[in-house]
Amino acid sequence: MSDRVVLEVEGLYAQDSAGPGGSSRGRVQGVRLALPAGVYGFIGTPEDGTLALCEVLTGIVRPSRGTVRVRGHEPYRSSPIRARMGAMLPVPMLPPASTTERSVAQAVAARGEPASAAKEVLASLGLEALARRRLKSLSFGEARAVELALALSTPRAVLVVLHEPFLDVAVDHLATVHERIRALREDGACIVVTTSSAVDARSVAEFIIVMHAGALVRDAPGDGTGLVPASHADLVLTVRSGLRRLAERVSRMNVVASLSWQSADEEDDGAGSLRLRVTDLERGAANVLAAVGMVDAEIDAWSTSAPSLVDVRAETRRLHQARRPARPAPPSPAPPRVAPPVADGRRA
């Protein structure tokens, strides 16, 4: 596995134009990165700079300050490196044409492939039905799907930047998207996924990087460990029978902070799903297993759920607070001087 740096970012300042009237929704400030081949999930909202990062890495916009280099070349200056970069942008930007296939043909021609490759690009994600559709008739999700197909079919890709590749995209089988990302990774590409969903990041990334207010504030392994404390872990159980009995039993456990359930059928004590927030993941899992045996419930599956972005940001704030040096306490004010009373009760 090569450790050669693919994407290098130094002192980057940039902003997007996704706000009303072309104003900025978010920006990146002073970002530094050196990424080899791999899949990286950047978690944050547009206000944290995910859109700006996406646009500037792909060469759509030039940085206000700092540099972005992909294999030593700046994307907004170098057309050969852009031809080896795939991008799924926040808002699709496809070449104008009468039909989808013609638009894709222009895109593949721009990156040096024959125009006939357009059909294969659309077929890679099962989008053949869109080929003859007028480009302007595509919905937002369909246009994103076409752009995703183009990004994932980039020949000899070195960098692929995908913004929310699993959200609002008209692809029937998202598993295909995961496979294509893995294939690109194996071919040595650096894949950057920007998303506000920790679930999506965890599903695909090898490393997760948290963005906050334009900066990269912390990172975590791809399974999301450490994004939030273990005391915020959620267990999700798919119960085949005995849902209510199990819920009653676990509700009495100290390790369970909260729970909710949803019945799948009309029977109150039948099948459904049970979601638990536990204060300690290992102890909670052991106790829940024991409870399943005690009430004779049957479960089909269980998993830990990815933390929400709200939880991740709360933990980020907590960590920042913990790192901030304690301010010295202000000096206590001197006590007021009060003259002692004289013998007859009047003050001197």
Added chain:
Amino acid sequence: MSDASRSSTAVAMTLGWRFGLARLRHRAFFAVSGLALSVALVGALIERRVTSSGSLDRTLEVEFRLVVPLFVFAVVGIALGRRQPATLVTRVTRFGAPSRETTLGLVAAIVAVSALACGVVVALSVLVAHGHGGASLPSELFTATWIAVLTGAAYAAWYSFGATFFRRGGGRVVPLVLDFVVGGAGFAGAILPRGNALNLLGFDAPMGLAQRASSVMLVATAVALGVGAALRSRSPTSHRG
């Protein structure tokens, strides 16, 4: 230049050309063309009715002073929107097409369509406005049409080059204003389209230029400024707050 580079350049220019045509295959372009044609024809009719003697000269003077510059300005505005050419062609250059060559293709399409549209408008005006006296209709038609084609091309190149300045391509207003204010005479008239077009039509010659020199100037500015617009389109601009 290697074969691969030549091929890449040719592909990029073709993509830019198609991009420009796609931008102009738009309802707004046909509406503006219809409006320009209506204004030109109504003007021609009025001049013909006032007196048919000299009606063609008066019609052409009004069209080249007013209709052609504003019509081409509108066409360039429709093609580019409120963007610089380099920003507009990002839809193609993001996939690896070189920015300059793609912009050159885009500007070439804008210049070609503008020239052709002006030729059609003026030709139809000549058919309506031609009256008694003067040269024969075929001769007037041919002369006015090629002058309109050259002038339309020059205006389109000026506005496209101007659009490479200032955020959102606002610089294209500058040649329009200059052309109206100082473009009829003197040094400005010698380089801006207005003075050269009027010279070719037989009106005052800026700086005493020969008509042949005015033809060359219109062609040269169309080519040079078109290439200039491409050379200034090396990469997209950053967003500013």
